[in-house]
Amino acid sequence: MIETPRLILRDWREEDLEPFAALNADPEVMRHFPSTLSRAESDALAARYQSHIDQHGFGRWAIERREDGAFLGHSGPMTMSPPIPLSPGAEMGWRLARAAWGRGYATEASKAAMDFCFEHIGLEQIVAFTSTTNLPSQAVMARLGMTRRADLDFDHPNVPEGQILRRHLVWSQDAR
Numbered sequence: 001m002i003e004t005p006r007l008i009l010r011d012w013r014e015e016d017l018e019p020f021a022a023l024n025a026d027p028e029v030m031r032h033f034p035s036t037l038s039r040a041e042s043d044a045l046a047a048r049y050q051s052h053i054d055q056h057g058f059g060r061w062a063i064e065r066r067e068d069g070a071f072l073g074h075s076g077p078m079t080m081s082p083p084i085p086l087s088p089g090a091e092m093g094w095r096l097a098r099a100a101w102g103r104g105y106a107t108e109a110s111k112a113a114m115d116f117c118f119e120h121i122g123l124e125q126i127v128a129f130t131s132t133t134n135l136p137s138q139a140v141m142a143r144l145g146m147t148r149r150a151d152l153d154f155d156h157p158n159v160p161e162g163q164i165l166r167r168h169l170v171w172s173q174d175a176r
């Protein structure tokens, strides 16, 4: 468990699944992804995230607001595997419910997650990438102080050629 002034990053719980499915079904939250997720797909994703945490000691933790215990979404690094061009390595990810946007929660959670992984897991570098269209996510990378790595930009192998979501821009952060 990781604590920040306003948030707790923790293992996933059964009661997270409903609000997680709601945010994954929100077209605005999923605007920069190929599609929204069904309840079954959302549950499977949460299970995959928890199993990564169990296996590696880090991953996309559930974010809980300390003030009222609300589930806000997730943040944390995950290992990358082929066909992602930057693999092997660890990639940050974050996704928050729309009601939790605009308050600095994604940056606060993600900074704490990255610091934990540098200090306690021994990761030497964490990358982050997103589509050219996802300006809010790019702003989080900038607020985290990550380094823009145009030399590592790539076309996402899981997005068909010609689609606007295919080109991905990369940032990286080395252990301090």
Ligand SMILES: CC(C)(COP(=O)(O)OP(=O)(O)OC[C@H]1O[C@@H](n2cnc3c(N)ncnc32)[C@H](O)[C@@H]1OP(=O)(O)O)[C@@H](O)C(=O)NCCC(=O)NCCS
Binding pocket: 028, 029, 030, 032, 093, 094, 095, 096, 097, 100, 101, 102, 103, 104, 105, 106, 107, 108, 129, 130, 131, 134, 136, 137, 139, 140, 143
């Ligand atoms: C990406 C995403 C997490 C960014 O959320 P966000 O709310 O813009 O980012 P933060 O939580 O860091 O909040 C920053 C904003 O909160 C504001 N803010 C308000 N109170 C704040 C506080 N106490 N501390 C810091 N910032 C605060 C900042 O000024 C900033 O606002 P601005 O964008 O108008 O400048 C969100 O858009 C999202 O979940 N998107 C869908 C999923 C997604 O695309 N994930 C990324 C895939 S690569």
